[in-house]
Amino acid sequence: MWIVFAGLQLNDPDPLLWITYYGLTAAYTLGALLRKLPARVAVVWGLLMWAVAAIMLAGPGSPLTDASPSLVGWLENEVAREIGGLSMIGLWMLFLAIYVPPNVKRTE
Numbered sequence: 001m002w003i004v005f006a007g008l009q010l011n012d013p014d015p016l017l018w019i020t021y022y023g024l025t026a027a028y029t030l031g032a033l034l035r036k037l038p039a040r041v042a043v044v045w046g047l048l049m050w051a052v053a054a055i056m057l058a059g060p061g062s063p064l065t066d067a068s069p070s071l072v073g074w075l076e077n078e079v080a081r082e083i084g085g086l087s088m089i090g091l092w093m094l095f096l097a098i099y100v101p102p103n104v105k106r107t108e
Helices: 002-011 015-033 039-058 069-078 078-099
Strands: none
Touching: 002 015, 015 039, 015 078, 039 078
């Protein structure tokens, strides 16, 4: 799913940023499913994506300043869709951190 989302960004005004977000999420997902990443990696990435979403929500072009409070108005707002994507990443990473236990061996 995250690879598809990354591919859909090719015709976005700022594709490299969004391909990076979705591509790294896909890589983290693979790492978690192979049990190669500690849960804190998912937590940090998810929190970072939520922080970026919060900054965008408070910034220019925010859907909060959109004159159309309807769902259709929000779906037509590019920043609102981007915030939605970042929020989905945050939720997914939280899911991975909780439900996919890592199998990382500690070297001490």
